[in-house]
Amino acid sequence: MEEINVILPDGSVKKVPAGTTVEELARSIGPGLARDAVAARFDGRLIGLNEPLNHGGHITILTFDDPEGREVYRHSAAHVMASAVKRLYPDARLGIGPAIEDGFYYDFEIDEPLTPDHLERIEETMREIVEEDIPFECMPLEQDEALDLFAELDEQYKQELIREMEEQGVTAYRHGEFVDLCRGPHLPSTGRLRAFKLLSVAGAYWRGDEGRPQLQRIYGTAFDSQAALDAHLERLEQARKRDHRRVGKTLDLYSIHEEGGPGLIYWHPKGSVVRGEIEDFWRVAHRDRGYDIVYSPHIAKKDLWATSGHLDTFQDSMFGAMEVDGVEYILKPMNCPFHILMYKESTRSYRDLPMRWAEMGTVYRYERSGALHGLLRVRGFTQDDAHIFCRPDQVEDEVIEVVRLAQYMLSVFGYTDYEIVLSVHDELQPDKYIGTPETWQEAEAKLARSLDRMGLAYETDVGEAKFYGPAIDIKMLDALGRAWQGPTIQLDFNLPERFDLEYAGEDGQIHRPVMIHRTVLGSMERFFGGLIEHYGGAFPTWLAPVQVVVIPITDDHLEYARDIQRDYRAHGIRVEVDDRNEKVGYKIRNAEVEKVPHMLVVGDREVEAETVSVRSRGHGERGNMDYRDFQSEVLEEIENRTG
RNA sequence: GCUGACGUAGCUCAGUGGUAGAGCGCGUCCUUGGUAAGGACGAGGCCACGGGUUCAAUCCCCGUCGUCAGCUCCA
Numbered sequence: 001m002e003e004i005n006v007i008l009p010d011g012s013v014k015k016v017p018a019g020t021t022v023e024e025l026a027r028s029i030g031p032g033l034a035r036d037a038v039a040a041r042f043d044g045r046l047i048g049l050n051e052p053l054n055h056g057g058h059i060t061i062l063t064f065d066d067p068e069g070r071e072v073y074r075h076s077a078a079h080v081m082a083s084a085v086k087r088l089y090p091d092a093r094l095g096i097g098p099a100i101e102d103g104f105y106y107d108f109e110i111d112e113p114l115t116p117d118h119l120e121r122i123e124e125t126m127r128e129i130v131e132e133d134i135p136f137e138c139m140p141l142e143q144d145e146a147l148d149l150f151a152e153l154d155e156q157y158k159q160e161l162i163r164e165m166e167e168q169g170v171t172a173y174r175h176g177e178f179v180d181l182c183r184g185p186h187l188p189s190t191g192r193l194r195a196f197k198l199l200s201v202a203g204a205y206w207r208g209d210e211g212r213p214q215l216q217r218i219y220g221t222a223f224d225s226q227a228a229l230d231a232h233l234e235r236l237e238q239a240r241k242r243d244h245r246r247v248g249k250t251l252d253l254y255s256i257h258e259e260g261g262p263g264l265i266y267w268h269p270k271g272s273v274v275r276g277e278i279e280d281f282w283r284v285a286h287r288d289r290g291y292d293i294v295y296s297p298h299i300a301k302k303d304l305w306a307t308s309g310h311l312d313t314f315q316d317s318m319f320g321a322m323e324v325d326g327v328e329y330i331l332k333p334m335n336c337p338f339h340i341l342m343y344k345e346s347t348r349s350y351r352d353l354p355m356r357w358a359e360m361g362t363v364y365r366y367e368r369s370g371a372l373h374g375l376l377r378v379r380g381f382t383q384d385d386a387h388i389f390c391r392p393d394q395v396e397d398e399v400i401e402v403v404r405l406a407q408y409m410l411s412v413f414g415y416t417d418y419e420i421v422l423s424v425h426d427e428l429q430p431d432k433y434i435g436t437p438e439t440w441q442e443a444e445a446k447l448a449r450s451l452d453r454m455g456l457a458y459e460t461d462v463g464e465a466k467f468y469g470p471a472i473d474i475k476m477l478d479a480l481g482r483a484w485q486g487p488t489i490q491l492d493f494n495l496p497e498r499f500d501l502e503y504a505g506e507d508g509q510i511h512r513p514v515m516i517h518r519t520v521l522g523s524m525e526r527f528f529g530g531l532i533e534h535y536g537g538a539f540p541t542w543l544a545p546v547q548v549v550v551i552p553i554t555d556d557h558l559e560y561a562r563d564i565q566r567d568y569r570a571h572g573i574r575v576e577v578d579d580r581n582e583k584v585g586y587k588i589r590n591a592e593v594e595k596v597p598h599m600l601v602v603g604d605r606e607v608e609a610e611t612v613s614v615r616s617r618g619h620g621e622r623g624n625m626d627y628r629d630f631q632s633e634v635l636e637e638i639e640n641r642t643g
Numbered sequence: 644g645c646u647g648a649c650g651u652a653g654c655u656c657a658g659u660g661g662u663a664g665a666g667c668g669c670g671u672c673c674u675u676g677g678u679a680a681g682g683a684c685g686a687g688g689c690c691a692c693g694g695g696u697u698c699a700a701u702c703c704c705c706g707u708c709g710u711c712a713g714c715u716c717c718a
Contacts, residue, residue, distance in 0.1 A: 115647075208715070
């Protein structure tokens with residue numbers, strides 16, 4: 001038989017008979033690999049384990065540890081789920097069912113609404129299908145054959161997909177009685193699935209279009225071992241424990257009230273301390289970088305929003321008008337027109353530019369009720385906004401300075417990793433934007449050049465630009481590796497045009513300035529929500545609502561405890577005395593649960609020696625220290641924002 | 644906004660067609676205890692709101708509001 005050479009990832013060459021399957025190849029390399037293999041990449045093409053190798057080439061055998069292997073594995077799990085659903089609900093119509101990050105989903109049209117009980121039954125049926133170990137078979141079909149097949153199966157959504165396919169021929173995959181339109185590849189058989197779980201069910205519009213039918217989407221996940229699945233579920237549980245809505249409640253940071261209206265945040269004293277610290281820090285950081293800090297009103301006449309273009313492109317997000325003296329006013333959804341009015345207050349010279357105006361500006365936006373989410377998606381929020389008015393030749397440098405500021409601010413809050421996205425306009429949806437194609441291209445090019453000059457890697461997202469200009473969006477990764485929308489830097493040639501902004505150039509002529517809209521934290525609400533989860537509620541000392549708790553052992557030590565409180569407080573430390581009639585252990589537990597950074601236990605020994613017995617979050621008992629020495633330590637920790 | 648689930652004490656949650664329970668928290672008292680929960684007693688509920696069915700509704704049905712999981716949309 002003819003022999004072929006397959007080249008493995010390490011460069012070694014393996015000689016095998018032509019027609020050897022990937023699985024056989026894996027077995028010849030080692031039993032471990034044979035056991036874990038799920039698919040392979042052969043000369044750039046993703047193939048299944050059953051596929052015979054008919055010619056030589058480069059091969060990488062993929063396991064669950066490879067992202068692509070994971071995708072194949074979970075996609076097969078989605079098929080198994082779909083076949084289970086069809087067994088239980090033969091009338092169910094199939095939508096699509098891809099693998100996604102951390103799992104998979106499948107969309108179905110089923111008359112009966114699915115509940116968690118249904119999921120259990122589906123999961124049970126999936127286990128049966130896995131037990132039956134049914135082989136996955138690939139079926140290459142011509143377009144019209146496929147159409148006939150799915151017409152016969154009464155799968156209208158699949159038919160729609162086939163009709164829109166441009167390439168010649170399609171493939172379907174079959175296991176047992178179940179057939180699905182699918183590019184593949186798949187696991188060799190259903191028995192290869194080792195661990196899976198269905199997680200939730202929710203509505204999802206067919207093809208993401210609100211105007212089309214809503215299907216029922218079942219989410220699930222699959223892993224190559226029960227242990228890995230358990231670990232993943234444990235991670236979900238850990239994330240749930242950090243949920244800012246839960247932590248915000250237990251730590252008494254903020255609330256939302258049905259009586260007051262959804263999406264409106266009430267900052268409690270403790271949450272307000274954190275916010276105040278963030279704002280103080282923010283102000284200093286901005287003044288240091290040449291920003292002026294301004295304030296502006298909350299409402300303005302409707303005409304202003306017509307001039308800015310908000311009425312045309314942002315109206316769906318704006319609260320309705322209120323009438324004052326026969327004139328309509330609108331609650332501000334953005335701060336920019338206000339800063340623009342201030343800019344126009346006097347004639348500006350090129351010497352004045354750049355002008356950097358920053359404002360903690362509270363804005364209101366109408367968000368659809370289903371979009372609201374804790375602190376992350378609200379209807380009233382305070383942006384750490386700023387507008388930089390500059391000359392065209394200053395844009396790139398200004399953008400770079402903003403990115404640097406953002407990097408600095410994020411690092412202070414412990415966000416060391418982030419992803420940068422260049423959000424550009426979508427030429428196919430011109431009515432989403434104001435301005436001409438030329439100005440858009442110029443603006444997008446300037447942003448890209450700034451990033452290039454900094455040597456920063458970024459992705460480009462088409463259609464993610466604001467209505468007035470493109471943006472650099474920075475997504476910060478938190479302690480659990482999740483991405484949060486953070487700083488955004490938006491370039492705007494359009495509003496200066498609409499408001500006819502001017503400055504006198506060195507040449508004595510009138511010129512048009514450029515505006516940079518930017519936030520480095522986003523909004524106080526969203527940033528705070530992210531921060532709560534990032535730290536799991538255990539704020540570093542400089543942000544902690546209570547920095548030190550003094551714990552007297554008995555009432556005899558109360559006076560000393562209060563002396564310490566007075567002294568620490570006079571030095572600006574947020575310190576409380578736990579004077580309740582409880583035992584030390586109880587008070588310590590309480591302070592631990594509230595994630596107070598430092599506890600000072602004081603009893604006879606401490607009163608005698610003017611010391612404190614220190615217990616710090618994450619360190620446990622640290623022994624006795626002079627109370628003034630420890631105070632210096634805390635002050636240093638706050639000053640340096642460590643700890 | 645859409646689909647589904649949910650809404651019971653301050654919080655987390657049980658529960659039943661015959662007007663309600665636990666733990667934590669809160670209050671009072673006892674206790675003065677050395678590094679993650681001492682004990683006793685007590686207060687606290689229009690069972691989200693509005694209709695309907697029923698002799699009787701917290702429970703069943705409808706609607707409204709809100710929350711949650713998503714979809715869609717965003718700082």
